[in-house]
Amino acid sequence: MGLNEQSIETLRELLKSGEITTTDIVRDIDAAIESDKRDDLPLNAYIRFDRAEIDRRVDKSEREKIKGLPSRDLLRGIPIGVKDLINVLGSPTTCGSEILKEYVSPYDATAIINLERSGGIPAGKLNMDEFAMGSSTESSAFGPVRNPHDRRKIPGGSSGGSAAAVAGGLAVAALGSDTGGSIRQPASMCGVFGMKPTYGRVSRYGLVAYASSFDQIGPVTRTVMDGAILLEAIAGFDPADSTSAKVETPRFSELVNGGAKGLRVGVPDEYFGEGLSDEVRALVERGISLLAKAGAVTKKISLKYTRYAIATYYIIATAEASSNLARFDGIRYGTRFVKTDDLLTLYKENRRKGFGSEVKRRILLGTFTLSSGYYDAYYLKAQKARTLIRGDFEEAFKEVDLIATPVSPVPAWEIGTLVDDPLSMYLADIYTVPVNLAGLPAASVPCGATAAALPVGLQLIANHFKEGDIFRAARAVEALQ
Amino acid sequence: MKISKETIEWVANLARLELTTEEERLIETQLGKILDYMDILAELDLAEVPPTAHTFGCTNVTREDREGGSFDDCTVEKLAPEWRDGHVVVPRIV
């Protein structure tokens, strides 16, 4: 097994003992990427993997290690792939879009600063749905990403590159972002662990905004322990983010092996109804039974407003997105596609050429629902429905510690199948978006594969700032696989 | 809901997006379908429900009135696609 296929936990020990160096790991990753490129159907997980740039970062990290800067033990020089939605100083940050093809980040996201302070090294920018809008990573300006388990299938999205890289051995671990399921769903479809932390747990400063009241950066890793380590490295209060929570970051890695005994797990009826594929249902139910075997207590609960979650999510998210993406006009940074004397032409041409069709669709939808005459009927209504959906969870968490559900109603589908049917694609987010509406933490842990060998994940949702409960339960499921 | 061509054009203009006739047609259908779906919210009685504008519950986050965090003098120039005499160049504003 190459170093590129090892866990953070293992590599940490090898680095500590001096058996390997960071460069050894990078070399193996590089070789794997090159090898994958020669495949008939390459994964295309990376937008950018610049060896020279990475080597420079490794050097910088080594020099800082010598200086003896504190708390570097967490990641000890391990290279981590970064979704191309996160600003890394000196590197292009394209967000999978033409309009930012030439934008080079002049600053680091706080999560990256935290990553580096913990000894991690940003290594490569991972492919994604354009501006994180999508569930299949088919809308990237840099080509679609493939599922390592079946390269004709989607890896999920929008953090498809992150999940495919980790699952396909092209990265040790990766950072993704989740607004409506964009970490959990690809993690589920690629058979890896992925978590969206509590809203406010990880700073959003430097994360290119899609929907500001939902976005969070989170880990995509091979193991639950790796996920805990990576989250611990990037989390923490940030005064540069007004929505950053002033809470202590628990030592998640120390909570992972706490066992599932005594955890009360709710299973909501509404998530196991029509639309859920039989194969997925069977695997998810099996996963829940493993939890019970590990000592958890399960009970049926009801989250009665679930059926309104998609409409609520898409109205609010696209409204926020339409405003967040208005800054992309090619004036201060990014690509100017046209030379013109007319301001209106500049705006329209740059945005027409720079954005793909899914992005345009969501911007139009969002602009519409915020416009006068429609604000009350759509946006305001959705904000109220959001209150009800949050209320569902508040009630549930009075009686349970965790909620267990499927992540996706179906396993990975064939690339190209749903691109012309946006509504159907939106509806597939039904199990993941409620979590973002409520700002709760949730993760996907692998719980088996279909007959066609397509992975399926079990979603575990916890109360605000209770990621520890998720790690314990996920670890229990992982151990019993 | 049926969304008219004029509405699409007006919204596109608000968002500074230019659509081809083909794109307009497609959007008309797609957005129409999506907005129809959104009508599911009409099932809810939302009269007494307060809106959630902020995920958080926190208030009064501020910082001190102290200098810090500014770019050096050449960053804006490096980022700008067009630059002259210390300024970002844009088409003539009438």
Next chain:
Amino acid sequence: MNYDTVIGLEIHVQMCTKTKTFCGCSTEYGARPNTHTCPVCLGLPGALPVLNRGVLEKGVAAGLALNCEVRGTSIFARKNYFYPDLPKAYQISQYEQPLNVGGFVVIIDENGREKRIGITRAHLEEDAGKLIHDEDPKGPSYVDFNRCGVPLLEIVSEPEIGTPEEAYRFLAAIKEMMQYAGVSECSMEKGELRVDVNVSLRKQGERELGVKQEIKNMNSFAGVKRALEYEIKRQTKVLRSGERLRPETRLFDENKGATVSMRSKEEAHDYRYFPDPDLVPLALDRPFIEQVRKALPELPEAKRRRFTTEYGLTGYDAALLCSSPKVAGFFEAAAAGRGALLPAASDAEGTASGVPPPAAAVRSGRPKKIANWILTELTGAMNAMKVEIDRFAVTPSMLGELIDLIDSGEISGKMAKEVFDEMVSTGKSAHSITESRGLKQVTDADEIGAAVDEVLAEHEKVVKDYEGGKSSAFGFLVGQVMKKTKGKANPKLVNDLLDRKLGAREKQ
């Protein structure tokens, strides 16, 4: 058909915090373009705003100074539109829950009566960048983002202003309040105060408002007044001719003294306001608001009243002195002197608050004299030298000393003017100038008496004229005594002695 004028003003005041509204970039005026920027104010992807506490405090201070209700809850909203000087393509502002609502400002109307002009709201928002244009009209435009993100307070008046002069006074009152509350210096030249005017005419007796015209691009308070005067005439003419007015935005042309319609395609803006998800709500409790209120200096109206009661000034003089906090402070420091020839207490800051002047000083009219000197001589000198009172060569204690020298008779009123001029140009004290130039009035009765005797001897004919009934001859003789004493004789003493001596002669 007669019309009533209905005027409303929308004022943007730049708040004088050190750093911008949502980031730590400097707000310093006049810096080299694009040197005070960061990811936040440049609207880079991924950047996030954090509210400057100083902006919040000044916003509340402004609201209190304008007699507003400071709301317990207030939120920031995004105002979405595209313009090259607006990096995020939205301005962070306040819409449905602004910081301050329902206030008022008191002005004196043209009939000398107090009039309250309502303030609908005063809310926080960020400024946009600066656009300049190439000299060649076919050339491009240029953007400087230094100003982007600088904090603004938007003050909206109720449409309760009735004349151009009232508008002028309203603006002066706002400026005064903002200076006092420490919110802004309100220099229109530096763009620290910008005004948009809304004016419509309403048929007398009717309730319904007429068609509103908005006027932009005003550069001075006087300009606002002139623009309004023109606009009222124009609208009256249009309405009287039977035509209708359309809601319009017009620009004021200072040179022509006229407003011009903006021919640009002014489409109706749909700003799509919604609460900014990147910022959390403001929850302001009573203790916080009281804390800000306590930190406010004495506001102009209270100060004006105090000046009339404590210092015996006329309302008019008090108002003039109080129109600038610095001038008011200078006055009080100067008036704090005891009326002796000793220098007054610390005049370093030029402000004294709450220290009432000695009653005796008030009775002697000393504060009135000080006020007079400030409003005439000092103002004249400062205007000529284009310098503010806190940078003026004459300090409060120096002025106090000068007044005391006049009062004690050491120098004549006429002499004092010369002494003052030299104080201004040299910065020397009145005392030292009087000494060194030997300007001290001659108050010695014997000395003056001797001079009178000499004059009487030298001008026998005039004396005879006086004794013959020609009263103007007296004035001539006084003048001669002054000439003989090189102008240094105390005029009153000269008068008395001359009178006595002439009288004595008559008896002979």
